[in-house]
Amino acid sequence: MIKLTSPNSDEPEPSSLSELAKSIDACRRCDLWKNATQGVPGEGAAHARIMLIGEQPGDQEDLTGRPFVGPAGKLLDKALAEAGVDRKEVYVTNAVKHFSWFPRGKRRMHKTPTQQEVASCLDWLRQELKLVNPSIIVCLGATAAKALLGPAVRVTVDRGRWLESDLAEHVMVTVHPSSVLRVPREDFDDAYAALVRDFKLIARVR
Ligand code: URA
Numbered sequence: 001m002i003k004l005t006s007p008n009s010d011e012p013e014p015s016s017l018s019e020l021a022k023s024i025d026a027c028r029r030c031d032l033w034k035n036a037t038q039g040v041p042g043e044g045a046a047h048a049r050i051m052l053i054g055e056q057p058g059d060q061e062d063l064t065g066r067p068f069v070g071p072a073g074k075l076l077d078k079a080l081a082e083a084g085v086d087r088k089e090v091y092v093t094n095a096v097k098h099f100s101w102f103p104r105g106k107r108r109m110h111k112t113p114t115q116q117e118v119a120s121c122l123d124w125l126r127q128e129l130k131l132v133n134p135s136i137i138v139c140l141g142a143t144a145a146k147a148l149l150g151p152a153v154r155v156t157v158d159r160g161r162w163l164e165s166d167l168a169e170h171v172m173v174t175v176h177p178s179s180v181l182r183v184p185r186e187d188f189d190d191a192y193a194a195l196v197r198d199f200k201l202i203a204r205v206r
C-alpha cells in the first residue's frame with residue numbers, strides 16, 4: 001500500500017476543486033507540461049460517491065482540458081451506463097495530469113508516463129481524493145492501480161473484486177477502457193462485457 005502523504009511544503013493546499021485545477025495547470029514538478037497544452041484536472045460532482053482514476057489525458061483531453069472525452073471516454077460512458085452506474089455520481093480523473101506523447105508524423109502518440117512522472121503527480125491525486133472523499137475508488141488500468149495500491153497489484157489477477165485498502169470504503173481495479181479498444185476485433189465483445197461486469201459491482205454498492 002502506498003501512503004499518500006502531503007509533501008513538506010509551506011504552500012497552502014487548494015481548498016476547492018477549482019483552485020486545485022489552477023494549481024494542476026501550473027504544475028512544473030516534472031517536464032510533461034513542456035509538450036502539453038494544459039494540465040487536465042478531474043471532473044465530476046464535488047462530493048461524488050465514486051472516483052474513477054485513469055492513467056493520463058490523451059490527445060483530445062489535452063486539447064479540451066477535460067478528462068475522458070476521447071474514444072476511451074466514450075467507451076467508459078457506455079460501459080458505465082450499461083452497468084447501471086449513474087454518471088452524476090462519478091468523478092473521473094487521472095494519475096498523471098499532463099499528456100505524455102511522442103510524435104509520429106502529424107499525430108501525437110500516447111507515451112506511458114515514467115514511474116517518476118507518476119510519482120511527481122501523485123500529490124494532485126491525493127488532494128483530489130481529500131476534497132472529493134469518495135466511498136468508492138476504481139483504478140482503470142495498471143498505472144493508476146500501481147500508483148495508488150503499490151507495485152504488487154496485477155490488474156489481470158486483481159480486477160473485479162473489492163480490495164483491502166484504507167483509501168476508501170470500497171477500492172477496485174479493472175482494465176483501462178483503452179485496452180478494451182485495442183483488443184483484436186474478435187475479442188472485443190468479451191473484453192467489453194468483462195468491463196461492464198466489473199462496473200456492475202459498483203452499481204450494487206449502496
Ligand atoms: N485515458 C486516460 O487514462 N485518461 C483520459 O482522460 C483519457 C484517456
